Amino acid sequence: MSGPLEGLKVLDIATIVAAPFAATLLADYGADVLKLEMPGQGDGVRAFPPFKDGKPLWWKTVNRNKKFATLDLRKPEGVALFKRMLPHFDVLIENFRPGTLDRWGLSKEVLWQVQPRLVILRATAFGQDGPYRDRPGFARIFEAMGGLTYITGEADGQPMHPGYPIGDSIGGLFGAVGVLAALWKRAKDPNAPGEEIDLALTEAIFRLLEVLPVEFDQLGLVRKRIGNGNGYSAPASVYRTKDDRWVTLAGSTNALYAANCRAIGRPNLIVDPRFSDNACRVEHSGELNAIFSQWCSDHTLEEVLAAFSSEQGTLAPIYSIDQIAADPQARARDMIVRVPDRDFGSVAMANVVPRFTVDHAQLSRSAGEIGEDNQDIYQRWLGLSDEEVKALAGQKVI
Numbered sequence: 001m002s003g004p005l006e007g008l009k010v011l012d013i014a015t016i017v018a019a020p021f022a023a024t025l026l027a028d029y030g031a032d033v034l035k036l037e038m039p040g041q042g043d044g045v046r047a048f049p050p051f052k053d054g055k056p057l058w059w060k061t062v063n064r065n066k067k068f069a070t071l072d073l074r075k076p077e078g079v080a081l082f083k084r085m086l087p088h089f090d091v092l093i094e095n096f097r098p099g100t101l102d103r104w105g106l107s108k109e110v111l112w113q114v115q116p117r118l119v120i121l122r123a124t125a126f127g128q129d130g131p132y133r134d135r136p137g138f139a140r141i142f143e144a145m146g147g148l149t150y151i152t153g154e155a156d157g158q159p160m161h162p163g164y165p166i167g168d169s170i171g172g173l174f175g176a177v178g179v180l181a182a183l184w185k186r187a188k189d190p191n192a193p194g195e196e197i198d199l200a201l202t203e204a205i206f207r208l209l210e211v212l213p214v215e216f217d218q219l220g221l222v223r224k225r226i227g228n229g230n231g232y233s234a235p236a237s238v239y240r241t242k243d244d245r246w247v248t249l250a251g252s253t254n255a256l257y258a259a260n261c262r263a264i265g266r267p268n269l270i271v272d273p274r275f276s277d278n279a280c281r282v283e284h285s286g287e288l289n290a291i292f293s294q295w296c297s298d299h300t301l302e303e304v305l306a307a308f309s310s311e312q313g314t315l316a317p318i319y320s321i322d323q324i325a326a327d328p329q330a331r332a333r334d335m336i337v338r339v340p341d342r343d344f345g346s347v348a349m350a351n352v353v354p355r356f357t358v359d360h361a362q363l364s365r366s367a368g369e370i371g372e373d374n375q376d377i378y379q380r381w382l383g384l385s386d387e388e389v390k391a392l393a394g395q396k397v398i
Contacts, residue, residue, distance in 0.1 A: 003030020003352075003361030008183070009089040011036065012066065013073070015043045017139070017165060018201055019095035019123035020063055021172030026091070026179065027065035028352045029361050034089075034377065035063060036082075039070040039396050042370040053343070060341060061349045063367035069378070070371035070398050077397045079105050084382055086115045090186075091179055095123040098133045108196055118194040119182045121175050127200035137201060139165030146205025147212055154227040170208060171201035233278060234285035235260070238318065239296035241304055249292060251314035252278050263313040264295040341366040374398055 008031040012023035020035070020043070027033040037043050045059050072078040086092070092111065094101060101107065111118055122128060125137020135141075140161055143149045148167070153160035175197075182195040206212075215221045223231070230236030233252035240246055251260055254277065261269040269291070275281045281288060296304055301317060308315040317323065324330050325348075338346040352361045378384045378398065392398045 002359070003028070004356055004359040006030040006359070008032065008091065010034070010091040010093065011086070011089040012093045014093050014095040014123065016045055016095070017062060017168035018171035019093050019121065019175060019199075020045070021169060022121060022123065022175030022179065023093045024063060024065065025172060025176040028363070029356075030359070031091075033066040034373070035066045035068050036071045036073075037068065037370055039072055039371070039393075039398055042070075046370070055343045057347070060347055060366035064339060064349060065364055066367065067373040067377070068368045068371060069374050072397050073101075073104050073106065075395075075397050076105075077392065077395065081378075081382070081392075081397070082106065083110075083114050085377075086111065086118070088381065089115065089118070090183070091119045091121065093121045093123070093175070093179075097136070098122075098124060098128045108194075112194045116194055117186055117192065119179055119186070119197065120194065121179055121197045121199060123171060123175055123199045123201060125201055127203065128198045139167035142167035142171065142201045142205045146202045147209050148205050151209070151212075151223050151225055153225045155225050155229075157225070157227075159225065167201065167205055171199065171204045174204040174207070175199050229285060229289070230282075232282065234281040235288035235292045236285070237289045237293065239293045241296050241301045242298060243300045245301035246318040247296060247301065247304055247315050248318055249313075249315045254278070256314050257281065259311045260292070260308070260313045260315070263308040263311040263315070264292060266291065266295075337363060339363045339366050342368065371398065 005026060008026065010023055010026050010031045010033040012020055012033055012035040014020050014023065015037075023033050023035070035043075043059075043063070045062055046056050048056055048058050050057050071081060073082055101111075108120060111120060124133070125135055125141055126132035140149075143161055143166070144159075146167070149159045149161055152162070178197045178199060182197060185195070186192045212223055215223065228238040228248070230250065233250055235257075236250045238246055238248050249260065251257055257275070257278075258267075258270045261267055269275055269288075273280075274284050275288065299307070304315065305317060307313075319327065325336055330336065334351050336348050337351045339349050341347045347366055349363060349366070352363065355361075374393075375389065378389050378392070379386070384392075389398070
């Protein structure tokens, strides 16, 4: 691996999306990540669609750049192997319900006895304490109870979830950031003890919606759904073009508003006292959105984009994946790259974000098969013999 985290060793024993995504981000940046799965069944994402030739495509990207071994931590033999393995690692990522590892004989005290500087990321729906600590959770739970779903959707419609489990991805981002924050202290102080990171994925969603608590506290305001409108900028909405394509508009400053008005040939709107500043424009957002919507509906997508480009307006086409793949900016930046894959030769994936100029990070492979690195891990790392490995496999410990 290459990248700014080259040399960092991460042990990923988590399942599904959020916590494994945190480990994947660290792998993107060059960390050496080993994913341990239950023998036989593996991570549940292996059963998630879509499939091609019976192979799970989502799996290939959500766990890219990792090594794969199997180990049953519910068995004493598995716990013993885990303890032998742990000193090789700097970070442990898990998402079992609170207390699960303790019941298996792997409390944080035991983990730190084996590896005193270990950073432990625990990702759960609601955290390690509180009345909801034992509840299971998935992205829709986090999105709903974190406040995102309530404010998403049309004003007179039902609350809406995104069409993708964004709650998992947001949680994974916070997990990776938390790990890096913990590692900074250990980088400065060789004697710093280990750290336990309590990541509540519902809280991660809520943290992104940072204006909600302060406006409720100070104004008694409970934010409502406003569809594709915008509560802090106008005009701002989604508009249909003459050729049935879609664009989105934003821009809260006077300069950007003026550019947008010139793009639609309406400089008179710049000096209209109803729209003199952003607060006034938000108050009259309905009128402004109607004007911009009508103009877009009278022009093709190509005409709309050309007009706004010439005036440096803040409008963008709403892309589907095929449009992203064809976009010249995406191509110039290699937003999509091909990654080696054992089933299909190579597959397309989103590139590493952000980019590192000096410590260049890159993708080395898609996610692999269950236990494909067992021999390397158990024989080369831990020094087990062929007979020992066969015996452990026969007992379904690995």
